[in-house]
Amino acid sequence: MQKPHGEESETSLSVTPPKKWAAGVPAVVHALEYSLEQTSPRRTGVDLLTMNQVGGIDCPGCAWADPAPGRRHRNEYCENGAKHINDEATTRRVTADFFREHSVADLAGRSDMWLNQQGRLTEPMIKRPGSAHYEPIGWNDALGVLAEELKSLASPDEAVFYTSGRASNEAAFVLQLFARAFGTNNLPDCSNMCHESSGFALSETLGTGKGTVGLDDLHHADLIFLVGQNPGSNHPRQLSALEEAKRNGARIVAVNPLPEAGLRRFKNPQQPRGIVGRGTRIADRFLHIKPGGDLALFQALNRLLLEAEDARPGTVLDHDFIDAHTTGFEEFARHARTVDWDDVRAATGLTREEIEKVRDEVLDSERVVVCWAMGITQHKHGVPTVREIVNFLMLRGNLGRAGTGACPVRGHSNVQGDRTMGIWEQMPDTFLDALRDEFGFEPPRAHGLDSVNSIKAMREGRVKVFLALAGNFVRAAPDSEVTEEAMRSCRLTAHISTKLNRSHTVCGDTALILPTLGRTERDVQADGEQFVTVENSMSEVHTSRGRLAPASPMLLSEIAILCRLARLTLDGRVEIPWETFEGDYHTIRDRIARIVPGFHDFNARVTRPGGFQLPNPVNEGVFNTEVGKALFTRNESVVPRAPEGHLLLQTLRSHDQWNTVPYTDNDRYRGIHGSRHVVLVNPADLSELGLAQGDRVDLVSVWADGTERRAENFQVVPYPAAKGSAAAYYPETNVLVPLDSVADISNQPTSKGIVVRLEPVPDRTQPSPA
Amino acid sequence: MAEQHEGPRAVPDTPGARTSGDRSTGRRPLRERHVDQTIEVAVPVRTAYNQWTQFKSFPRFSAVVRDVEQVRPTVTAWTLGYGPLRRRFAVEILEQDPDAYLAWRGLEQRPWHRGEVEFRPTESGGTAITVRVLLEPRGAARILTRSSRAARLTTRLVHGELTRFKRFMEGLGQEGGAWRGTIRNGRVQHDRPEPPRSRVARWPVG
Secondary structure, three states: OOOOOOOOOOOOOEEOOOOOOEEOHHHHHHHHHHHHHHOOHHHHHHHHHHEOOOOOEOOOOOOOOOOOOOOOOOOOOOHHHHHHHHHHOOOOEEOHHHHHHOOHHHHHOOOHHHHHHOOEEOOOEEEOOOOOOOEEOOHHHHHHHHHHHHHOOOOHHHEEEEEOOOOOHHHHHHHHHHHHHHOOOOOOEHHHHOOHHHHHHHHHHHOOOOOOOOHHHHHOOOEEEEEOOOHHHHOOHHHHHHHHHHHOOOEEEEEEOOOOHHHHEEEOOOOHHHHOOOOEEOOOEEEEOOOOOHHHHHHHHHHHHHHHHHHOOOOOOOHHHHHHHEEOHHHHHHHHOOOOHHHHHHHHOOOHHHHHHHHHHHHOOOOEEEEEOHHHHOOOOHHHHHHHHHHHHHHOOOOOOOOOEEEEOOOOOOHHHHHHOOOOOOOOHHHHHHHHHHHOOOOOOOOOOOHHHHHHHHHOOOOOEEEEEOOOHHHHOOOHHHHHHHHHOOOEEEEEEOEOOHHHHOOOOEEEEEEEOOOOEOEEEOOEEEOEEEEOOOOEEEEEOOOEOOOOOOOEOHHHHHHHHHHHHHOOOOOOOHHHHHHOHHHHHHHHHHHOOOOOOHHHHHOOOOOEEOOOHHHHOOOOOOOOOEEOOOOOOOOOOOOOOOEEEEEEOOOOEEOOEEOOOOEHHHOEEOOOOEEEEOHHHHHHHOOOOOOEEEEEEOOOOOOOEEEEEEEEEEOOOOOOEEEEEOOOOHHHOOOOOEOOOOOOEOOEEEEEEEEEOOOOOOOOOO | OOOOOOOOOOOOOOHHHOOOOOOOOOOOOOOOOOEEEEEEEOOOHHHHHHHHOOHHHHHHHOOOEEEEEEEEOOEEEEEEEEOOEEEEEEEEEEEEEOOOEEEEEEOOOOOEEEEEEEEEEOOOOOEEEEEEEEEEOOOHHHHHOOOHHHHHHHHHHHHHHHHHHHHHHHHHOOOOOOOOOEEEOOEEEOOOOOOHHHOOOOOOOO
């Protein structure tokens, strides 16, 4: 791994065969190895033994739900969660001396991994206009600089307030309250880049933007689809739920362009069978689909189900459900029957026989759950694909019953809760009216900017101040060069952060680093020790309470930073008790209880063991759509195509990575070691392109604007990727995703299905730094 | 009392097979059962039914129910215990008619069971409660429960629980809560466009 303050080492790629199973003893070893490199055994123990336990820390690693209290393991975490929590709990520190030693330009030349490995930020820093270095600044002065800049804007809409999914419910609520009291709805968030397509599609068709599935549903499903997701690396605790489902008799169909280890077999390190045995087979059937072929797959399945109903009327479709709870069936069915098998073959790469076998699995199953992640949502047709999944579920009434439903698997621990708290640029009037009535100010009604539109506005000079509540916006966003140019166009950029990242180094004229407490740390305010709350991917709201001493006495909590900034910026214009909020988070939750539907008695209910579950209207027979029924939709067929000599690229994370932060250069499940500058390509495609393992290529994306976007100096690795596709690591390949290449309707950047060509570059030997 | 008739299994394999039973109520009586026990409780039907819907209160009178989680209106998770032994299983309510009938099935594959409870007014103003349970154990449990002794044990258990419910109910005299919804085919039927519990954020979640 990278040593603190060490120089970046030259990478040396080695490739081994991809693993056929996930987790097991190696996961425990790697987790402990990384944890103990970062921090002491005592801190590691405190973190791990309280993580995901009642009254403990909510793992910031992902949004997967915890088992009910009493059913949790003593070690209720995964390899990646353990790494992530101890990456935050590291004993390494970034001090003022570090910034004196390293100029901003120097830091901007460093890799994501190197920046992360320097440790925790310890005091507020400022980069003044024209300065080459960050320098220390006191909290009052730092927040004063930011407040004065905000107050100097010609319009509140010249500021953008970004939220990452680490932020707690309370911090997110305070941020949106501050932004709206300041006068803008410019509230982009990381949701814009991950599950925005799910939210739009589910809201439109089911009347709720959230998944309908709980852990019990997965455990009791007869058939589970895992579509466009990689649970082994991105949601490893999902594997435990899948294992339980399998032991309860479920079958699993995995649909993915890559045969990921976690889709094949799971060795549960908490069970003897996972240590000495062969573990549990996950996918009973694997569909090696082309990127973006999922819409065609579900359209084909829906056509087959309709035809099965024709052959055996009254035995296939759930007419009771369709008649009583849905609308649009006839038009949907007419269209579905026209789905062309040649198009399906071209879009999916699958044979009709393969799809018919899945149809048979569906017909044999009374309870079906479909799980999906960004392999679905990050396509241009992400919204229609999710809508078609909903069509598929509705045909046989696989919604609102036990063991059935739609399961968008979200990545960041509170990404769902932040949106529930009002972090959205288009909040409805009902929410804004409630804010007005509670706090006595008129929130702005004009829609604000999402992530893509924020970048455009910054680039065009329409936004001058950028404040990020956590995250690494520069690396998470698409079109890296354009995003960096946009950030550099700002008068001021400020980041509330725990650790150093590239967003601190690609900054405005003035830049602020506002260091904050992590999830692992005790949060003591005027009214005593506080806890925060989060909402997981299955709509369970619960507490998170850190146990470790803060990394520095100079750290403020996210809530404290925002409340102090609000007081300085708003000058009492709005009567909001920011000081009370900062001193006692219960007072924030009291307000949330009065504003956000479903949060009544918030303080009382959230402190019960396990917290509480927000109701899901679909599971109560309620569809809050405009017509009061679930909507069947007609979705036009899409056949993603790459021109001759080109491939469809998907960006993805390695196993040893959390969001934009790689922990090492290894991706052991895929057999990649020592380098992240690799492109995984089907051997047949390589042969057609005249390339071989180890060849160095530039990845060049093709887009309508004619701009050449190039990711330089990648090594080619033959890999069982779906024919016609390629895969390479995010965020290194974000540079290839055009800012204007977004999903229809949701405006989510399309980090999948990018048309690229591979240009050989035999002369280069060094990878680019970032 | 639920009528017996020949037909497919009480729980169909596919949604399309859900045409058996009484279409107006959705009832699909059990064709065969291991347990069929009736007890009369000296409270009105509405009172007895309402109390029965308060599943979380079952540990108050039961000798074996240790805990009940109400996952959602149609799904509960039950923890049964005997001495130090504990067994948790989830149950789905398939049909529910206020003051009349409730049918459920276990969601676990091993062992698998289903059951129904019927509430009928008696001439004396009380309630006749009939519980029927069918066990279809899988694997080793199948062998263990095949004997008539196992059936008798289950019968005795259900009878004991009903007796304890009777004492509990008659002692209380009135119910401690009520859920008056209707469930058909595992789905809540509602007579209002937006029941209070369903009030949650409507905006998209990214």
